[in-house]
Amino acid sequence: MFIDKAKLFMAAGKGGDGCMAFRREKYVALGGPFGGNGGNGGNIVIVADRNFKTLLDLQRHPHYKSEKGEHGQGKNCHGRSADDLIVKVPLGTVVRKDGEIIADLVNDGQSIIVARGGRGGRGNSSFKSSRNTAPRIAEKGQPGEECTVDLELKIIADVGIIGYPNAGKSTFLSKISFAKPKIADYPFTTLSPNLGVVQFFDKSFVFADIPGLIDGASHGKGLGHDFLRHIERTKVLLHIVDAFGYENKNAYSTYVAINKELKSYSLVLAKKIQIIAVNKIDVPGTEKAVKLFKKKKKNVFPISALKGTGIKPLLAEILRKVKTVKEEKPKEIQSVHYKYEPEFxxxxxxxxxxxxxxxxxxxxxxxxxxxxxxxxxxxxxxxxxxxxxxxxxxxxxxxxxxxxxxxxxxxxx
Ligand SMILES: Nc1nc2c(ncn2[C@@H]2O[C@H](COP(=O)(O)OP(=O)(O)OP(=O)(O)O)[C@@H](O)[C@H]2O)c(=O)[nH]1
Ligand SMILES: [Mg+2]
Structure with a gap:
């Protein structure tokens, strides 16, 4: 199952208590304060890890609690601070707190502290001063931060494959990569995105095949809507058009209709470079459809995803276009939203x-x-x-x- 959303409940560990103790040694009269500080509680840190593919595990285990700091002890022994608790997420995970994006984790190893552990309380040695040489003060540990965090996975692929249901998107992906998506002769075979890696000379590119789009997809019709955001970050789009069209629409009308959906979903998507392939040309009688299409739009690649016809020049064009798009810099948003809060x-x-x-x-x-x-x-x-x-x-x-x-x-x- 492909899970791309999760709500996590974080409770960071409390700091250890500071210790109140006094020096009691032979021949030392009036021993001074001798209590050590507590250790800090562990932070909860979210880390992007390329070995993770979905948020499924996290959705199933939404509660996280980091360890407490150890208490301080006599003889000025400080308590040990707790280790941070690491929560691993797939690359492309957007982290939100109170509805605001606090991190967009796209690189392997990129991380953010989402809940801070409490500070260790100070032991009475820390409160010694010239006026108070034997303080009977020790702080208890600070409570750890508690919060909920919303995660959303936005797949990172170079190429997003779009088109009406049944156009042959998954067939194409299975032909060019080792991906094994489900393929069948009915609409909505693909229920969640499939990723495939395409090796081209010394470079590899990631293609994402998403569920078919239909009219009204941008407003939640069909399945496509949920997945449109996954192609928001792709560099280019491959638009696969069924030469036979879809229901009562001919090939070109399906092309226009999907572009209308993209536009009403997001301008970012509408503006992306699109490479168009008219599919299923192995079936007799498709020449006419291709010709008609080419009248409206010159740059079209006639292909047969099933037979592999026309795929090489198409791939070459896609990858040439991918290279012209600049790598999007990950957003490092970490706590730029400084909220003013009165002390009390x-x-x-x-x-x-x-x-x-x-x-x-x-x-x-x-x-x-x-x-x-x-x-x-x-x-x-x-x-x-x-x-x-x-x-x-x-x-x-x-x-x-x-x-x-x-x-x-x-x-x-
Ligand atoms: N003749 C022919 N059939 C094809 C070709 N490409 C795909 N098909 C068939 O078209 C049907 C749909 O193919 P899929 O790859 O599942 O289509 P899809 O676009 O992924 O469909 P959804 O996942 O439902 O959106 C299958 O029966 C495929 O075998 C092609 O080039 N030629
Ligand atoms: Mg499919």
Missing amino acids: VVNKVGDAFEIIGKKITDLVAMTDFSEPESFGRFQNIMKKIGVNKKLKEKGIVQGSIVRAGDYEFTYEE
């Missing part, structure tokens, strides 16, 4: 107040509220970044309930 927002909910924002929820998650000194630090940070001021503006009074992340406390002046 204070809302009044009934009589209570809630503080929202990643900075605050992280701070709450990383604070050990059972240690008065840690709690003191929490309060200082809230004051420093202006949370207290905002709470007062919103009308907070002594004893009001304040919620931040999972934490709830009563406000005291």
